[in-house]
Amino acid sequence: MQEGIFLIKTLLFSSLYPNSKQPRHGIFVENRLRQLLKSRQVETKVVAPIASFPLKFGPFKRYAELDPVPQRELLNQIDVYHPRYTVIPKIGHNLTPKRMAAAALLVIREIINNGFDFDVIDAHYFFPDGVAASIIAKELNKPLAITARGTDINLFADYKTSGAMIKNAAEHSSTIICVADSLRQKLIAKGVNADKISVLRNGVDNTIFYQLAEDEREDLKQKLNMLGLTVLAVGNLSKVKGFDLLLDAIAKLSDVKLVIVGEGEEKETLKRKADALNLYKRVKFVTNINQNELCEYYNAADVLALSSVREGMPNVVLESIACGTPVVATNVGGVSEVLNENCGIIIQNRDLNELVAAIKETLGGKFNRNSVAAIGAENSWSQTTQGQLDIFNMIKGKKA
The missing domain is CATH 3.40.50.2000 (Glycogen Phosphorylase B;)
Structure with a gap:
């Protein structure tokens, strides 16, 4: 010492x-x-x-x-x-x-x-x-x-x-x-x-959250049933996280899947909303996974969506870009301090149409996963x- x-x-x-x-x-x-x-x-x-x-x-x-x-x-x-x-x-x-x-x-x-x-x-x-x-x-x-x-x-x-x-x-x-x-x-x-x-x-602990090779990523998409274009959302299932807005966005994005990882008091409400929007085949809720498993979900996803009303410094944004997965996020808390034009899109007004457009643009191949991961690796x-x-x-x- x-x-x-x-x-x-x-x-x-x-x-x-x-x-x-x-x-x-x-x-x-x-x-x-x-x-x-x-x-x-x-x-x-x-x-x-x-x-x-x-x-x-x-x-x-x-x-x-x-x-x-x-x-x-x-x-x-x-x-x-x-x-x-x-x-x-x-x-x-x-x-x-x-x-x-x-x-x-x-x-x-x-x-x-x-x-x-x-x-x-x-x-x-x-x-x-x-x-x-x-x-x-x-x-x-x-x-x-x-x-x-x-x-x-x-x-x-x-x-x-x-x-x-x-x-x-x-x-x-x-x-x-x-x-x-x-x-x-x-x-x-x-x-x-x-x-x-x-x-x-x-x-971010880069020994836990890191980018996997492309062939491993394809295997994970199969393993986790995330084939096709898939949006990931991670967080406590509470009103402040705004998952209801994200469900509305997915309803406007045909053939796009959504995986929500988290637990919380709004879980059953969100499930009922997903059913009401006829999304039961395209939305999956995942709970009780460890950090290493979460890394797999980040890698398998095509984009992470953060639709929160309020945040401090959202860890999920840091973890996602460390895994090479670009982010679409509302302009809350410290999001603008970590996201830039090379790793994600920030929605200024928390507007449904803006969210839909940003997810579409990201799923269309706007970002290079290797470049995103390189930015994420800086957040040690x-x-x-x-x-x-x-x-x-x-x-x-x-x-x-």
Whole structure:
């Protein structure tokens, strides 16, 4: 280890983190952490709170689905704790940070008492997680780094109460990391000190997401039943991801298939819409696949479509171009920071006809897959990892 570099102990805090029942939930947070741990300069434990509600039926059954997740588990050799905090659906939104913090503090004090006295809290997602982490940091007198990731700033920061909580947490943090410059600009516009904000984009693990040879790609199209022109969409099946618009677009594109990879509360609604549009033979829903399998889907697809209403820095865009697959995306979050005219098309107005035209143009052979993959290969994790190390070492130095 180089002189002047210290072993840093961090406590990663976020409800957006995988668990044994949801292996892809918040996987972008886990991916960044795993790359950081490869530096061998950081030791980490994770506290990933899980929401709980006494009623387990009807609209509340989703809370019961996570009951089997243990209070503590080892995921990819990382020690992960899952304290439960009680939520009040729909009406208790602004109470969530305090409830989350109270439940997590019990576990965190135990972690400290057992010998892991960390140097910094590494929190992800400003609301409610970052606000809860701010409460915890004050209680324990610990430095705090908060990463802004998307909807936390693009939506919750605009609400009066949660926006005030976010600004307060930002002011009391040691540093703020944004995954896109668009988020940095919005925080500055909200009055947050620009000097404490760094932009560290998500990266891509090029040992997992990479371009396959053309003959392998053809074999994959056969294996995955993606023969013919195929559009791929990947993400949480929620309203904000805008899959409904994409289904409308596919309905206007005869002989084009759509594969949707993801799980979420809108799944059954989207399936019903696909049936109503008479797309049941052309739309396939895929769930529970690992990262290596996802790489295969990217390679087999002819285009990735992102039709989101809001985003931070969408990992699916980075992963797709790393595999050589061009992207059609709405102009949200940090999309314009990674897509250019050589690897994708950005739709400015989130308009159905624009989306249809962009998909048609891409399927018509506008992009060279080798050129797209070369651009994607530039988005490695190395700069992000070094940026985190610099930030955490600075915080530890000030603490000392």
